[in-house]
Amino acid sequence: MSLVDVTLFATAFTTLTVIMDPIGTVPIFLGLTSRYSQAKQRRAAIQATSVSFGVILTFAILGGQILRLLSISMEALQLSGGVLLFLVAMELLMGTDSSTPDTGDESVNVALVPLGTPLLAGPGSIVAVMVAVGQAGTNVGSWIAVVLAVVLAHVVMWLTMRFSLILSRLLGPGGIMLLTKISGLLLAAIATQLIMEGIFKFIATFQGS
Numbered sequence: 001m002s003l004v005d006v007t008l009f010a011t012a013f014t015t016l017t018v019i020m021d022p023i024g025t026v027p028i029f030l031g032l033t034s035r036y037s038q039a040k041q042r043r044a045a046i047q048a049t050s051v052s053f054g055v056i057l058t059f060a061i062l063g064g065q066i067l068r069l070l071s072i073s074m075e076a077l078q079l080s081g082g083v084l085l086f087l088v089a090m091e092l093l094m095g096t097d098s099s100t101p102d103t104g105d106e107s108v109n110v111a112l113v114p115l116g117t118p119l120l121a122g123p124g125s126i127v128a129v130m131v132a133v134g135q136a137g138t139n140v141g142s143w144i145a146v147v148l149a150v151v152l153a154h155v156v157m158w159l160t161m162r163f164s165l166i167l168s169r170l171l172g173p174g175g176i177m178l179l180t181k182i183s184g185l186l187l188a189a190i191a192t193q194l195i196m197e198g199i200f201k202f203i204a205t206f207q208g209s
Contacts, residue, residue: 003141003144004141004144004145004148005136005139005141005142005144005145006145008132008135008136008142008145008146008149009145009146009148009149011132011190012128012129012132012145012146012149012150013148013149013152013153014186014190015085015128015132015187015190016125016128016129016149016150016153017153017156018183018184018186018187018190019085019088019122019124019125019128019187020052020120020125020153020157021092021180021183022156022157022160023160023167023171023176023179023180023183024092024176024179024180024183025119025120025157025160025161025164026160026161026164026167026168026171026176027168027176028115028119029044029045029048029115029161029164030164030165030168032110032114032115033110041161041164042162043111044110044111044115044161045111045158045161045162045164046111046158047109047111047112047115047116048111048112048115048116048119048120048157048161049116049120049154049155049157049158049161050116051111051112051115051116051117051120051121052116052117052120052121052125052154052157053121053150053151053154055116055117055121055126056121056125056126056129056150057150059126059129059130060129060130060132060133060146060147060150063129063130063133063134064130064133064134067130067134074131074134074201075198075201075202075205076198077127077130077131077134078131078134078194078195078197078198078201079194079195079198079199079202080127081127081128081130081131081194082191082192082193082194082195082198083191083195084123084124084127084191085124085127085128085187085190085191085194086187086188086191086192086195088124088187088191089184089185089187089188089191090184090188091184092180092181092183092184092187093181093184093185093188120154120157129146129150131194132146132149133146
């Protein structure tokens with residue numbers, strides 16, 4: 001038996017990375033931290049990823065209890081999560097700018113809000129992790145896969161923000177836009193798969209009852 005569920009790891013990591021959109025975060029991060037020194041920008045990158053990791057890990061651990069408390073089935077979460085992820089994918093593909101946050105207060109630590117949450121640890125990434133945990137069940141290898149996916153996705157986010165100025169100069173607006181569109185297409189495919197699986201599980205449950 002494999003120690004890590006490679007398929008679940010690949011799916012969870014890809015979904016999280018696409019939702020958090022590292023390349024798309026570059027101009028937002030630079031805009032929010034434009035007044036910061038380089039040292040403070042590096043600190044902001046660490047703080048933002050730490051907050052996001054803490055929020056997402058909390059929902060990964062307690063998400064099942066929350067669902068049971070609210071009497072929500074995993075199939076319902078999978079369907080609603082797929083729809084939500086599809087809407088996020090449409091925003092990436094259509095190029096809407098609604099995800100660009102506005103602090104409205106210069107005294108706010110932008111690394112915590114809005115970078116850490118809701119930009120990184122938003123509804124899409126939280127639902128994606130809860131769905132992955134539901135798919136993992138009680139299998140240890142699957143749980144390890146989900147945790148590794150969450151950790152690696154945040155490492156990618158930290159590296160992207162840490163070297164955001166270099167990436168912005170290297171890719172240019174056109175390169176960032178292209179990668180954002182590709183990310184949206186991948187996320188749309190993942191969302192469609194989640195919706196289909198949720199529908200099939202609902203049908204199987206209905207036929208078995």
